[in-house]
Amino acid sequence: MRLLLLGANGQLGCDLLRVFRTAGDSVIPATHAEVEVASLDRVSQVLAETKADVVLNTAAFHKVEECEKNPALAFQVNATGAMNLARVCHQSGAVLVHFSTDYVFDGHKRAPYEETDLPSPLNVYGASKVAGEQLIACNAERYFIIRTCGLYGVAGSSGKGGNFVENMLRKALAGDAMRVVDDQVLTPTYTVALAQATRDLILTQKFGLYHLSCEGQCSWYEFARSILELAGVDAELSPVKTTDFPSTVRRPSYSVLSKVKFRSLALSIPSWQEALSRYLQERSTQRHLASVAPTQVSL
């Protein structure tokens, strides 16, 4: 496969690059500085230059508080950007692989969300991602829209500044007492596990909308407790409620995604516990490699 990877510096982007290249694919990474997805001209130019047959789009504006303050920008990146990619991919015959979010749902269901459940976002970010999904569906035919959840990867989220696992470990090692919500349930997902499952899914050529996160579910508090246990770190950790952290943005209190459709293709993804163990083993090696690696060749 010859792939163009947008958002290549992001946490999912970094692991997609690593996983696909390790599998022997030719990947052309493009950072935000190189390609702005909201520019149809630039997107069209880069696809013509690279002649990619698959476009992986991880680019997003996903700081939820900032999206509330700047809905125009949220829609420009998450909706218009997605539409631009769908149009140029449709014209060139490339497959578009676009990442979306559990935040398209309101969390009221209390059972894993299926692809057939109607989106009902609670905030601007979720609404802009739903718009992006719909604009892809009406502008392209050969696409995968992958809704995922609770990402963490060694690179850390460039849009959010780090990842939850590292934040917990840093606070624990500093001796800080930690309070973590136990009334928001999700599936934490290691970006390497997602990248591998994404590659498996692309190879099926069974286009469409998929839910893809690790298996299982937990609250943020349970996730934090597992991080500390598996890392062998002692810390003062207590469960609290979402209402203890007043926020201007509403978030779904339940956002577990059903993987029944993904599994029906005879594909699998690890449980969040297995993926967390693997992340903790790999993080030291990865960081060391990153610190000695030469600058990546890109566009």
Ligand SMILES: NC(=O)c1ccc[n+]([C@@H]2O[C@H](COP(=O)([O-])OP(=O)(O)OC[C@H]3O[C@@H](n4cnc5c(N)ncnc54)[C@H](OP(=O)(O)O)[C@@H]3O)[C@@H](O)[C@H]2O)c1
């Ligand atoms: N993080 C999560 O927990 C989570 C959960 C569910 C779904 N998702 C979805 O998963 C995808 C990847 O998330 P992530 O955590 O890897 O995010 P990330 O680390 O913030 O990476 C996003 C990348 O997109 C780039 N980007 C931002 N705006 C762009 C634009 N207008 N044009 C081109 N590139 C742009 C960013 O570059 P700069 O930083 O240089 O701007 C960054 O490299 C996103 O679609 C997100 O909506 C994430």
